[in-house]
Amino acid sequence: MNYTITVLGLGFVGMTTALTFAEKNHQVYGYDIDTRRMDLLRQGILPFSEPGLDQALTRHLGQKFNIVEDAESAVRSSDFVFLCVGTPAEGNGEADLSYIYDAVRMFSSVLHDGKHRVIVVKSTIPPSTTSERIIPYMEEIGLYPGDMFSVANNPEFLREGKCWEDAMNADRIVCGVADHIAETMLRSLYSSFNTPFFAVSLNTGEYIKYLSNTLLATMISYSNEMSKVAHVVGDIQVKEAFKILHLDRRWESGNMASYVYPGCGYGGYCLPKDTMAMYATGRLKGYEPKILREVIKVNDSMPQFMADRIMNIARPSDNLGILGLSFKPGSDDVRDSSSAKIIEILLKAGYTNLLAYDPIANDAFNEKYSFNDIKYCKDLSSIVEQSDILVLVTAWEEFKGIEDVYSGKPIIDCRYFL
Numbered sequence: 006m007n008y009t010i011t012v013l014g015l016g017f018v019g020m021t022t023a024l025t026f027a028e029k030n031h032q033v034y035g036y037d038i039d040t041r042r043m044d045l046l047r048q049g050i051l052p053f054s055e056p057g058l059d060q061a062l063t064r065h066l067g068q069k070f071n072i073v074e075d076a077e078s079a080v081r082s083s084d085f086v087f088l089c090v091g092t093p094a095e096g097n098g099e100a101d102l103s104y105i106y107d108a109v110r111m112f113s114s115v116l117h118d119g120k121h122r123v124i125v126v127k128s129t130i131p132p133s134t135t136s137e138r139i140i141p142y143m144e145e146i147g148l149y150p151g152d153m154f155s156v157a158n159n160p161e162f163l164r165e166g167k168c169w170e171d172a173m174n175a176d177r178i179v180c181g182v183a184d185h186i187a188e189t190m191l192r193s194l195y196s197s198f199n200t201p202f203f204a205v206s207l208n209t210g211e212y213i214k215y216l217s218n219t220l221l222a223t224m225i226s227y228s229n230e231m232s233k234v235a236h237v238v239g240d241i242q243v244k245e246a247f248k249i250l251h252l253d254r255r256w257e258s259g260n261m262a263s264y265v266y267p268g269c270g271y272g273g274y275c276l277p278k279d280t281m282a283m284y285a286t287g288r289l290k291g292y293e294p295k296i297l298r299e300v301i302k303v304n305d306s307m308p309q310f311m312a313d314r315i316m317n318i319a320r321p322s323d324n325l326g327i328l329g330l331s332f333k334p335g336s337d338d339v340r341d342s343s344s345a346k347i348i349e350i351l352l353k354a355g356y357t358n359l360l361a362y363d364p365i366a367n368d369a370f371n372e373k374y375s376f377n378d379i380k381y382c383k384d385l386s387s388i389v390e391q392s393d394i395l396v397l398v399t400a401w402e403e404f405k406g407i408e409d410v411y412s413g414k415p416i417i418d419c420r421y422f423l
């Protein structure tokens with residue numbers, strides 16, 4: 006069965022959602038409030054780097070995937086509306102739902118026309134949000150799920166840098182549903198994906214997403230905590246020790262070992278805000294998740310820990326070359342990047358001779374953080390040449406082996422990568 010689908014919010018998740026459905030032959034309409042983003046997309050340009058997604062855009066733009074000016078009329082002809090807008094952290098760590106509410110208001114007038122649609126929240130939202138926040142909000146503005154339309158959630162598990170690959174070969178599809186129509190329609194929509202499909206309660210759907218992200222965050226903070234212990238004990242080969250840990254056969258048959266590896270702390274758009282949101286949700290409901298509290302604390306402490314390591318070796322007058330600016334290799338996303346936090350500490354401490362190089366994120370980093378005192382280098386050899394000391398912050402493959410190629414230059418490896 007081929008459906009018509011509207012996707013609201015065309016970032017990493019929205020574009021991936023839209024194009025995977027287009028790839029499966031559904032008719033997809035995409036809308037974003039960011040007009041610059043819409044202009045680029047209309048020209049076939051993906052506003053961020055994601056291997057595979059760019060080619061999918063070229064394949065489907067103007068065919069199965071169309072950018073629309075008017076979200077309302079797109080929703081009118083759609084069977085599904087996927088909400089893929091941001092859910093950033095509020096000051097208290099809770100998820101900010103305002104983008105979801107705004108998106109719902111955009112098409113609210115259409116839902117009275119007698120056609121039964123499924124409104125699917127794909128954005129990451131803490132457990133109980135659909136039932137206790139989004140549905141009540143809809144009711145407040147005169148929208149009553151049930152006969153009129155269904156509401157569901159469908160968390161996304163993709164990793165940046167691998168959006169297309171992860172979405173086309175998902176491990177599991179989870180749908181939080183409250184009625185049979187939503188379950189049947191979503192099951193049918195996802196039937197061509199050949200992926201285990203789970204229809205669960207609304208709260209369970211949301212909860213599963215946080216189970217995943219908070220466990221990843223916990224494993225990363227665990228490894229960082231242990232790396233700190235190693236540093237105070239001394240004479241411990243941290244990278245070697247973790248490699249040996251991963252030889253336990255219980256880690257085999259997957260890539261989970263890559264989540265028990267120390268570094269500068271987890272960054273990006275998901276793990277930091279989602280761990281905070283789950284912690285805030287637990288507290289709000291009357292139970293403080295103590296492990297998560299410590300996971301967050303350890304993570305928050307990592308930039309200072311790494312900056313201290315750097316400042317123990319480098320003098321403020323040294324030319325320090327920062328290798329890697331994106332929040333992880335394979336992506337040009339610089340949201341919550343460890344490099345920015347470490348650079349900020351170094352600048353405040355008077356280390357003002359900073360150079361930086363990232364294979365693809367120089368411009369995005371400069372645009373977002375606008376640190377005045379950084380000199381951006383166009384390639385690896387030029388930063389190495391101009392630096393007295395190199396600091397590896399993002400573990401790009403391109404940096405592998407630099408200690409051999411540029412032997413003699415001191416390198417501080419904040420990712421235990423070299």
Ligand SMILES: NC(=O)c1ccc[n+]([C@@H]2O[C@H](COP(=O)([O-])OP(=O)(O)OC[C@H]3O[C@@H](n4cnc5c(N)ncnc54)[C@H](O)[C@@H]3O)[C@@H](O)[C@H]2O)c1
Binds near residue numbers: 014127
């Ligand atoms: N990035 C990831 O790896 C990832 C993975 C899984 C889940 N998620 C979750 O998915 C959601 C989206 O994440 P993202 O990384 O794609 O965010 P993003 O910032 O890349 O994209 C969100 C987009 O929504 C648009 N938007 C905001 N309000 C809108 C509205 N009313 N109508 C239409 N568009 C609107 C924004 O302009 C932006 O382009 C978040 O809840 C995030 O936690 C993200």
Ligand SMILES: O=c1ccn([C@@H]2O[C@H](COP(=O)(O)OP(=O)(O)O[C@H]3O[C@H](CO)[C@@H](O)[C@H](O)[C@H]3O)[C@@H](O)[C@H]2O)c(=O)[nH]1
Binds near residue numbers: 129221268
């Ligand atoms: O052992 C590790 C693994 C990761 N990181 C860091 O953790 C952050 C997040 O990395 P990763 O999980 O690979 O990136 P994301 O693309 O943010 O993906 C996470 O967040 C997504 C959004 O919710 C989920 O869908 C994914 O399953 C989940 O892996 C990055 O800063 C990494 O450098 C470490 O420090 N040590």
